[in-house]
Amino acid sequence: MNKVHDRSSELPAPSSVGDVLSDVLSSVRLTGSMLFLVDAHPPWMSWAPEAEAFRRVVLPQAQHMVSYHIVTRGRCWAGLRGAAPERFEAGDVLVIPHGAAYFLADSPEATPAYGAEEAVTFFRQMAAGELPSVVAEGGRGGEQTQFICGFLGCDTRPFNPVLAALAPLIHLRAASSAADRMRPLIEFALCELRGPSSGGRSVLLRLAELMFIEVVRRHLETVSTGQAGWLAGLHDPLVARTLSLLHGAPARRWTLDTLAAQTGTSRSVLAERFTQFVGQPPMHYLTQWRMQLAARMLGDPGVKVATVAAALGYESEAAFSRAFKRSAGMAPAGWRRRGEMEVGGVTIPTAEPRHPPVARTSSD
Structure with a gap:
């Protein structure tokens, strides 16, 4: 033979x-939902319930909600609820692809100051543009930590190979290259978040999509051929x-x-x-x-x-x-x-948060 x-x-x-990746991302209807900045001082803990708890409240036309967070200043702990947290430094990115409940905090022992109902109400108001784009968490003293929070919707059915290939939690370390493509996007986002202007909401939603795509591209660079x-x-x-x-x-x-x-x-x-x-x-x-x-x-x-x-x-x-x-x-x-x-399915809470994150229009 x-x-x-x-x-x-x-x-x-x-x-x-690269066009294969573009093919998939365009086909699964990647849609920005919200982008905001958290300015945190100890003691603090920012958390989100499972995405299904608020996905239909903030983006009813999407099948699934993905979140990512970019630490722009300071450091923190982050992880899935109920799992061991990891240490995040400035420039690190946290991605929650499959909608699990997660948290970011100044300490691994931190506890939340608000419940699930308050969190869902906060996300509904933020997605509706009813809150400022900079949110204060915790106290006023101690080490400052800032991070950008991005949320976007996408399709999972019938087939989303990119999403299926991602782990429940992704921790991308800060890029050391001076040619890092994410840096100008972060600077642009911070500028828009700290100084809202006409058309800013549309800009932020597009930035939420663009920054996530860059996060996926950076993650692709970390995947080895042995995997x-x-x-x-x-x-x-x-x-x-x-x-x-x-x-x-x-x-x-x-x-x-x-x-x-x-x-x-x-x-x-x-x-x-x-x-x-x-x-x-x-x-x-x-x-x-x-x-x-x-x-x-x-x-x-x-x-x-x-x-x-x-x-x-x-x-x-x-x-x-x-x-x-x-x-x-x-x-x-x-x-x-x-x-x-498919436009509904969850009850939108009507009560105001008892202990919501405090929103403000500019950072210290």
């Missing part, structure tokens, strides 16, 4: 790898090339044979390595990605199901509908109706 030569290691990481996962796959020449091909032409009638031919390897090597990183074979991934694209297209009430099916390479509306139902758990028409109706 002739030996099959795997030439995939000779492939450079394709220039369009598994969708993001790690972007560092592997074979997996990255395959993802680039699939995202570049999702409607094409791909087969494992054609993918193997275009990536210079065998069917078995391609299937094994792709599954190792991404967690599913290439053809399964393609179907999932097509369904995510379909879900986004179905959000437009003017687009017919047959049009979506044709755009994604399905020979018939029936074949597409069967594939979509297997992936999303409901028919395309039902998905569209669900999207139109």
Whole structure:
């Protein structure tokens, strides 16, 4: 039997790898919800309940809420509620991708000064623009800690490979490079937060999205080739090339044979390595990605199901509908109706916070 030569290691990481990440981030409807600055002095503890407790209050059209926090001055402890905290320094970033309850505090032994109802009410008011964009926590003396809080919504269904690849908590250390792309974004955000001006709310929401994208890009740089996962796959020449091909032409009638031919390897090597990183074979991934694209297209009430099916390479509306139902758990028409109706689901607290964070318009 002739030996099959795997030439995939000779492939450079394709220039369009960044576009694969852009593809996913644009498809999952990344939407800024709020961005504000916390100015804290001991003793203090800032915390958030599980995202589902306030997601439908502040961003009802989103399926999921992601939060991140950038320490801009001082230091603090942070972590998931009920787990051991980690020490954060100025420039460090805390990311909570999956909506778990978490906290930031001046001490690992700190206790919250307000409850879940007060926290939800605070987030509702902040998202509605009813509170100033700089919030004071704790006392007035001691070491000052400041951190930017960003919240944004996104889709998780039918398929969000970026979110699925992230750990429950991500701690990104401060970048040492002078060319750090985050620095000018932080400076811009601080300027807007401390000196609100006309159009500032729109600017802050766009900054919330842009800063999160940069956080994901920085996290991608920390992922090693020895790790598994969708993001790690972007560092592997074979997996990255395959993802680039699939995202570049999702409607094409791909087969494992054609993918193997275009990536210079065998069917078995391609299937094994792709599954190792991404967690599913290439053809399964393609179907999932097509369904995510379909879900986004179905959000437009003017687009017919047959049009979506044709755009994604399905020979018939029936074949597409069967594939979509297997992936999303409901028919395309039902998905569209669900999207139109999914605007509520939690009770908005009406009581004012008993011990809310104190908001102010400028920092000391």
